[in-house]
Amino acid sequence: MEAGSIVKDAQPGSRGQPMTAPQPASGPKPPRDQRLDAFRGLGMLIIFIAHAPGNPWNNWIPARFGFSSATELFVFCSGLASAMAFGSTFAKRGWLLGTARTLYRAWQVYWAHLGLFIALAALAIVVRDLSGSMAYYDEHIAPIAADPATALLGLVTLHWLPGYLDILPMYLVILGLIPVMMLARQQHPALPFVLAGALYLAVWLFGLTLIGNPWTGFGWFFNPFAWQLIFFAGFAIGMGWIAVPALCQRGLLIASASFVILSLPLSFWGVLNHVPALASFRDLVLFGQEKTDLHVLRIVHFAATAYLVLSAVAHWRIRLDGVIGRHVIKVGQQSLASFLLSLVVARIAGVGFEMSGGDALAAAVINLAGLALVVAGAHLVGWFKSAPWSGPRRTGSLPANLPPNLTHQ
Secondary structure (H helix, E strand, O other): OOOHHEEEEEOOOOEEEEOOOOOOOOOOOOOOOOHHHHHHHHHHHHHHHHHHOOOOHHHHHHHHHOOHHHHHHHHHHHHHHHHHHHHHHHHHHHHHHHHHHHHHHHHHHHHHHHHHHHHHHHHHHHHHHHHOOOHHHHHHHHHHHOHHHHHHHHHHHHOOOOOOOHHHHHHHHHHHHHHHHHHHHOOOOOOOHHHHHHHHHHHHHHOOOOOOOOOOOEEHHHOOOHHHHHHHHHHHHHOOOOOOOOOOOHHHHHHHHHHHHOOOOOHHHHHOOOHHHHHHHHHHHHOOOOOOOHHHHHHHHHHHHHHHHHHHOOOOHHOOOOOOHHHHHHHHHHHHHOOOHHHHHHHHHHHHHHHHOOHHHHHHHHHHHHHHHHHHHHHHHHHHOOHHHHHHOOOOOOOOOOOOOHHHO
C-alpha cells in the first residue's frame, strides 16, 4: 500500500478515487496532488495570525465567520498525513513496527513541545528586560519561580500546559491512539469507529479529560479525547476505511452552503456585538466548552466548509503550486517546523503590536514580515532535509592538501 494511494479523494461523479492516481506501467509520472500540503500550509499561516497577541488581523480569520477554525483543519489534515506516514508501515511491516514508527514520531513531537516551551520562556525574559512587559513572563516563568517542583514536573509529564502550548500535547495523545485503532481494525472493521465515538461521547457525558494545570485542576484546552474524532475521520479517509461523497453534487453543495451561511451571523463579531439576542442564541446552541470539547456543530461546519472548498478547487487543483501556492505548500510540507516557528514569531509579533499602538500600517508590516519568516523557515528546513551535502562531489571543490582519509567521507 503506497502512501500516494492511501489518501482517497472524491471527484465529480465518483466515489473513493485515489487522491494521486496510480501510475501506469509506462509513461510520464502524473503530477502530484498538492491539496493536503496546501491546506496544511494555510492552516499554519492562519495559526500564526491567530496566536499573535493583539493582532488586529485576528478579527478577519475564517474562524470569525463560522463555528470551526484552523484547528479543525490542522487536526483533520494531520489525520490524513498520519495515514500516509504510518499506514503503509502498519500494512507492510506489521503492527509492532507500525507502532514503533508512530511512537518514534510521538517522541519527536514531545521534545519539540519541550523545546518550544524553552524558546517561549527565554523570549518572555527578553521581553520583560527590554520592554518591561510581564504578560509572557507571568504565563511561562512565574509559575516556575513560585513552585518549581510542581511546574517542572508538570511540564515534563504534560500535567501543566501553559498558554499556546496545548496543541502538540493533544497531538501526542492522539498519536498514541493510532496503534489502538489499528489493532481494533484487525478485530473488526467497525471497531475503530466505535472506539472513536465512545471516547467522544465519554467527554460529553462523563467529562473525560486530562489535567492541564496542577494548581487549578483545569483540563486541557484541547481535549484530546474529543479532538481525536476529527483526527480519525481524516485518518480513516486516508486509509480508505470510509468513502467520501463525490464532489460538486448539487444537493450537498446546497446543504453545505446553507449551513455555512446560517452559521455566519452566529459567529461574526460584527453581528454578535450589535445583536445581543444572537449572541445569547449562540451560547444556547454551542453549549458547554464548545471548542475544548469539540462541539458537534463545529464538526458539521468544518465538513460543510471542506466540501465547498474542495468542490471549488476540484478543477484546478493541479495548479495550486503557483507563485504564492508553492510557498504555502512548502509550509505544509514542513508542518511541525512551521508550527513551532509560527508560535515563536507570533509572540515576537505580539510585542510589535503592543508597541505600535494599533496602527494599521504597522500591523500590516508586522503580519507580512511574520508570514514571510514562517515561509522562509519552511524553505530552510526543507533545504536541510534535502541533505544537499550528500550529493555528487563537485570537481575541484576540495583543497589539494586535504588528508586522503577525508576525501571518502
